[in-house]
């Protein structure tokens with residue numbers, strides 16, 4: 316089976332991506348299981364830059380085709396913050412819970428019609444000696460006034476997709492993948508992985 320590296324240290328992201336990539340004849344290997352794989356500093360200003368950097372570094376290290384996801388959360392009332400810096404919104408080495416607490420705090424009192432937000436994921440497919448390919452997925456929604464649900468990760472307890480009454484953290488992995496930023500990007504990746 317052809318091997319495909321997923322350039323992430325994040326087990327939650329890996330689970331979602333792996334689930335969306337089954338049945339294509341690729342063996343999916345996370346970077347955190349590849350001996351000596353380097354951690355990549357996400358110092359780009361865009362999702363495209365960070366995603367490309369992660370995919371390129373891991374592909375060059377492993378000499379294998381590699382996928383890398385970079386995701387941001389863009390909140391209208393915060394002028395697009397936390398954006399590309401979603402992982403560190405509450406500070407260096409913060410937890411998912413710290414970020415949820417912080418976003419609820421800074422959004423306290425913001426009326427419903429100004430709580431719009433979207434997630435965007437860019438995934439780069441990097442193959443040795445080929446041009447990199449990028450795809451994207453996004454989902455529109457709202458930041459809730461309190462955290463709900465037990466599933467998912469990151470900001471899932473406070474993200475309500477437009478037109479639905481469940482936050483991501485109240486959905487199964489399959490339900491979230493069907494409509495999420497990452498799930499939609501992964502569906503496009505499936506087409507890249509089946510091309511000759």
Ligand code: IMP
Nearest residue numbers: 384385386387401402468469470471497
């Ligand atoms: P990055 O792509 O590793 O920079 O991820 C940015 C941060 O956004 C993560 O640490 C999570 O806190 C958050 N995040 C990424 N994807 C999701 C998601 O699908 N749901 C909720 N939060 C997410």
